[in-house]
Every structure is written in structure tokens, then in C-alpha cells.
Amino acid sequence: MRPPTPVPPVSSLWLTLSRLPTLPKIRMFGWWLAHEALPTGRCVFLVGLSDGFCPLCGTIEETVLHVLRDCDDVQFNLNPAGFTPHVTHGRQNCQKRSKRSQIRVGAMAADEGKVKIEKFDGADFGFWKMQIEDFLYQKNLYQPLSGKQPEGMKDEDWALLDRQALGVIRLTLSRNVAFNIAKEKTTAGLMAALSSMYEKPSASNKVHLMRRLFNLRMAEGASVAQHLNELNTITTQYASEGIKAACDWAYKGVEQESVLEDDYFLSRIPIVHRRLAQGGVRLAATLNRIFG
Ligand SMILES: [Zn+2]
Known part of the structure; x- marks a missing residue:
């Protein structure tokens, strides 16, 4: 039996997480994260239910940091999401760097002239x-x-x-x-x-709506009802734009009343895997706020 990798002390990490001015569900997730209470391969291995290896890359023990940052499959998504190699490849130089500098968001690293925003060439x-x-x-x-x-x-x-x-x-x-x-x-x-x-019109709507949503603050003197109403309008619009875009993409070339064969579902599996990994991106953003 392979001995499990030791877990770093978490009390200070948890203290930082617990004070983040963010949603309770993110702080809750932080608690699980800091206490290694997520059902990662490592935890499942400890109770004898798995070999402990990462199911995505299959090469390394699946720890919390591996799931969120270090796995090659996750990095594949972190990089397009704006996280620079400086962040995502921190592990390669981790002996040389302090923990604080391992995880950083792109723009901060850009300040030091190390990383630049990719030049816009007309795509995306x-x-x-x-x-x-x-x-x-x-x-x-x-x-x-x-x-x-x-x-x-x-x-x-x-x-x-x-x-x-x-x-x-x-x-x-x-x-x-x-x-x-x-x-x-x-x-x-x-x-x-x-x-x-x-x-592109639809994508622009989504970006615009997302931004409105993030920047939505309750105006001084406005009633709660007014505020909720506005929030509702934006989220509904956002959802309908999202559904439209998803249908345009997912059912491309599919005709009315045709039956979707296995091929269709199999062709979607890699994308589902990517989306799951992208879930880690939000958490990585939280980590950046803590260590950045
Ligand atoms: Zn992996």
C-alpha cells in the first residue's frame, strides 16, 4: 500500500477563507477545501475505495490542489480562463517560491511585466x-x-x-x-x-448581462423590491440568452423529430468533462484572492 501524501496545515488557510466577503456557499466550500473534506481520490483512497489517482489524467494522486489547479486537464481550462502559466505552472517551481507567489491571477502577474494579455487578433x-x-x-x-x-x-x-x-x-x-x-x-x-x-450579437448580450449582474448594487434610497426586480430581469434575460446559445450550438444540424444516437452523446462527453473541470476555475479565483 502506498502511504498517503501528508496534508499541509490548514488552520490559517481556513481563517482567511472564513473571512472572505463572499457568498456563504463559497465559504462553506472553503471549509471543506481547507479540511480536505472533499471526496477527492486521496480521501477515497484513505477509506479503501479507490486507488486514489486522478480520474482525469490518471497519473497522479488526486489531492484538492491537484483537482483545482495542478491537473493537466484542469490547466487546459484555467489558461483560456485568464489564468497565466505563472499561476498554473506554479507547481514546477514551487520549491523556489514562497506559497504566496505560487498562485496569482494573470493581471497581477502582468504588473510585474511577466505576463501579458494575449493580443487581440479579431478572434473571441x-x-x-x-x-x-x-x-x-x-x-x-x-x-x-x-x-x-x-x-x-x-x-x-x-x-x-x-x-x-x-x-x-x-x-x-x-x-x-x-x-x-x-x-x-x-x-x-x-x-x-x-x-x-x-x-457577436448573442455573445455580446451575455457578456453585457453578466457584467450588469456583477456590477448590480442596490441604489441608495431604492426599495428592496425594486432591486430584486432588476436582479430578476437581468437573470431571466441572461438565462434565455444562455439557452438560446446552448441550443444553437448543441442541436446544430439536428432536425425536428430525429432521434439522437449514441454517437451524438459520445461526441459530447469530452465537453462535459471540460465543463466539470471549469467548475474549478471559480474556486481557483477564490484561491487567488486568498494568496494573491
Ligand atoms: Zn489529474
């Missing part, structure tokens, strides 16, 4: 937009995105801020994309021009 506008917006928020350059000069800000300060944001955005454009928007002189104008050229 929604993803690039999300990354660049997050990056501008991190750098406190987000105001120009709205095109609205904050009250009390001097014109020259606003012009400088707008020019800075414009410059950061243009640095993340490939040559052929930059060529198309060379005449745009403001951040908001640039983003609008890019949207009109590259954003």
Missing part, C-alpha cells in the same frame, strides 16, 4: 474584452471605459487618464486590428468601434 472578442476591462480596473484606469468624465476632475487630468487607458488597450491589439481603429482618439470610442467590428 468577448474574452479579450473581459480581460482588458479587468486589467484596466486593476490599474485604476477604468473610468475612461464609460467615456464619462468624473465630476470634479480637471479636463487635463481626464485627457491624460483617457490617453493612458487608450494606450494600454492599443498595446493589446494585433497589428491588423490596430490598423482598423487607428483614427479613434478616445477609450470609449475605441471600445465602441471594436465592439461594432468584432462582437
